Each structure stands twice: as structure tokens, then as C-alpha cells.
Ligand SMILES: Nc1ncnc2c1ncn2[C@@H]1O[C@H](COP(=O)(O)OP(=O)(O)OP(=O)(O)O)[C@@H](O)[C@H]1O
């Protein structure tokens with residue numbers, strides 16, 4: 306199931322976002338404490354992590370940097386009431402956030418941003434899967450090639466057996 | 480004789496000019512402080528406005544669902560149909576969440592109201608006269624205005640005694656308290672504690688604002704009330720906060736003093752007379 310993490314020190318913000326996201330059918334985990342959110346990173350795999358910027362114990366960017374180390378695949382977003390340039394630049398450069406959303410937010414915009422973050426996450430996952438598949442196939446191919454070389458070395462010509470259209474081996478050399 | 484009289488009027492003229500310059504400085508410091516606060520207050524308001532706005536949109540969705548059910552009362556063929564709709568719209572969830580949605584939104588509106596009225600209280604420029612005022616209320620107003628500068632830096636501890644009403648210009652006293660609170664927050668590196676203490680001692684009211692921040696070294700302690708003395712980077716501090724606070728407290732016939740242990744924290748103490756002596760014969 307698609308899992309999303311929301312971190313904000315204001316519980317009412319979390320409730321309203323949970324309401325907003327409920328119809329989407331995602332598993333939404335909310336945290337008012339950065340420490341708890343960190344703990345959850347060890348237990349679940351998140352597709353998207355959204356954090357507030359200003360929070361009492363750690364700022365959102367520091368948290369997202371942490372999250373990036375723990376779960377590099379999760380797509381990171383900031384939702385902040387604090388729209389100064391310095392904080393945005395920090396978020397982009399240090400935590401590589403995908404979107405910087407501002408409060409008050411537009412419901413549609415938040416949902417759309419999460420959806421496209423999820424698409425990106427799926428794409429990364431799919432890429433990763435394809436790359437692994439590719440690696441696996443390549444390894445298989447290489448093993449087969451080596452086997453052929455070994456056979457050829459044992460009995461020269463064996464790998465060049467000619468076959469008829471119906472697959473039968475042609476024995477006569479002309 | 481005549482010369483003395485001229486010197487006297489000249490002196491008075493200069494004094495009046497100084498007084499006016501001081502007033503202007505006070506005013507511009509106040510405006511600067513309000514400007515600096517505006518950003519923080521915007522942040523404070525954006526949070527509740529953010530969730531109230533979003534909640535209203537969720538509410539709209541809930542109502543549409545509920546209307547679907549009530550409209551079906553006329554058109555449904557059977558009770559089962561109605562029950563099916565009721566189940567589909569997750570009626571039980573709607574019902575219980577509606578209560579939370581409204582309570583949380585109301586809480587948000589109250590928060591915005593408090594901030595706005597604190598800003599209003601705080602920026603009262605017109606009443607520049609001494610009036611009996613409730614210092615605790617002034618402190619709460621000020622806390623609401625600077626909440627955004629404080630909440631990420633410190634836990635606020637109130638240790639309030641019983642205070643009578645104090646003869647003062649409350650908007651100016653609020654400004655002193657704000658300067659002290661903001662300084663305290665700036666002195667804390669990570670997350671600390673700011674204690675606000677009040678008590679009534681004889682004819683005096685005492686307010687203390689104590690932090691567990693980095694403290695002030697003894698050689699700097701003598702300089703903090705000087706105008707333009709600051710250890711903060713350009714753009715962060717003008718060095719006027721404490722000198723203006725000093726002027727305000729002096730004008731109230733009170734005292735302001737600082738005790739500090741470097742590495743442990745600082746305590747500012749303001750002592751104000753409960754009743755102002757008769758005005759007029761001061762120099
Ligand atoms: N609570 C405190 N703890 C440590 N140092 C303090 C404290 N309060 C004041 N100071 C020191 O005193 C200096 C002067 O304070 P003051 O409030 O006058 O100016 P400022 O805070 O630097 O600038 P501003 O004009 O913005 O208030 C500060 O720069 C700081 O070095």
C-alpha cells in the first residue's frame with residue numbers, strides 16, 4: 306500500500322491534511338514530533354514524506370536530510386508558512402526537495418503535488434526494477450557465453466552444429 | 480541675572496528638543512519592531528488559515544455526501560437503497576469527523592482573533608498617558624505577538640504573583656517586555672527556557688525575565704544599555720532595544736537591571752512603582 310508521512314508540529318494541520326487525503330486511499334501516517342517521525346522511518350517504507358519547515362526541535366530541512374539518508378527513494382516535500390528565499394534554497398540544495406508548498410495551501414495543489422511525487426516514486430522504482438532485470442539478464446547471457454566457450458574448447462566445432470529447418474542436426478559435411 | 484534667564488530658557492529648549500528626539504526614536508523603534516514582527520505574525524496566521532481553509536473544502540465534500548443521502552429520501556425505492564447510500568458515504572465517519580472538523584476550525588479562528596487583537600493592543604500609539612493597567616494582560620498580549628520568535632526557541636514558564644494595577648503607559652511597557660523576550664530567545668542557541676516572574680513588593684511591582692541562554696560577559700554587561708551597542712550581525716540587531724527599554728523604564732520612575740552568568744543565562748529585572756508620583760515637578 307502507498308504510504309505517506311506527514312510531519313508538522315501543529316496537530317490541526319495534520320488533521321486537515323488527513324481529511325484531505327482520505328479519499329485517495331493512501332496510508333497516511335502523521336507526526337507532531339520529529340523524533341517519532343524518525344522512528345517510523347525505520348519501520349515503514351514511505352513513498353512520499355511531507356514536512357513543515359519550522360518546528361521546535363529540528364527544522365524541516367534537517368529532518369528531510371535525515372529522511373533522505375534513511376529512505377533515499379522517498380520523494381520529499383516541504384509545506385511551510387515561512388516562505389522566505391533562504392529557507393527555500395536551503396530546502397532545495399540540502400534536502401533535495403521535490404516541491405516547496407506554502408501555507409495556506411490550495412487543496413487541489415497539494416493533492417496534485419503528492420500525485421506527481423507518487424508518479425516519480427513509481428518511475429524510480431520501475432527504473433530500478435528494470436535495471437535489476439537488465440543486470441540479471443546480462444549476467445545470464447554472460448554465463449551462457451562462457452559455457453559455450455568452454456564447450457568449444459572441449460570439443461571444437463560443437464557450438465557450430467548446423468540444423469535443418471525442422472531442427473534436426475545436419476551431419477553430412479559437403 | 481538676565482544671562483542666567485537666557486541660559487535657563489535655552490536649556491529648556493534643548494531639553495524639549497531632546498525629549499522630542501527621544502520620542503521619535505521610540506516611535507521609529509516601535510515601527511521597526513512591528514515590521515520585524517509582521518513576518519512572524521504572518522507565519523502565525525498562515526497556519527490556522529491554512530487548516531481552516533482546507534477544512535472548509537472538506538466540509539463541502541461532507542455536505543455533498545449528506546445531501547446525497549437526504550435527497551434520496553424522496554427518490555429511493557426502498558429503505559435498503561437508503562441504507563446502501565448511507566454506507567457508501569461512510570456516514571459514521573462523517574458524523575464523528577464533522578465534530579472534530581468544526582472544533583479544530585473554531586480553535587483556529589480563535590487563534591487568529593487572539594493574534595489580531597494582541598497586535599492591536601500592542602501597536603496602540605495614541606494612548607501615551609499613564610493609566611492603571613494589568614501587567615499580566617500586557618505580558619500575555621506581548622507573548623501572543625512574539626510567539627513566533629519564541630516557540631521554536633524556548634519553553635515559556637509563567638511564575639506570576641498577585642499584582643495590583645500599575646500606573647503606566649502599558650503599550651510602552653509591552654514594548655520593553657517584547658525587547659527582553661526577543662533578546663532572551665536570541666541568546667538561546669538550541670532550545671531553552673524563558674521564565675517570566677512577577678511579584679508585588681510594597682510600593683513596587685517587579686517583573687523578571689530570565690533565560691538559560693549564553694549569558695553576557697562582565698565587561699559587556701556594562702555596555703548593553705548603551706544605544707547602538709549590539710553583538711548581533713548587521714540586519715539582526717540595531718542595538719537600540721535595551722537603550723529604549725531603559726528610557727521607558729526611567730520615564731516610569733522605575734529601574735531595569737541585568738544579572739548574568741556567562742554560559743548559564745541572564746535575568747533582567749524591571750522594578751516599577753505601583754503609583755506614579757504626582758506629575759509636573761520632575762526635571
Ligand atoms: N538575554 C540576553 N542574553 C545575552 N545577551 C543579551 C541579552 N539581552 C541583551 N543581550 C546583549 O545586549 C546587546 C544589546 O541588546 P539590545 O536589545 O539593546 O540590542 P540588540 O538585541 O542587539 O538589537 P535590537 O535593537 O534589535 O534589540 C545584544 O546585542 C546582546 O549582545
Ligand SMILES: [Mg+2]
Pocket residue numbers: 658661662716720721
Ligand atoms: Mg534586542
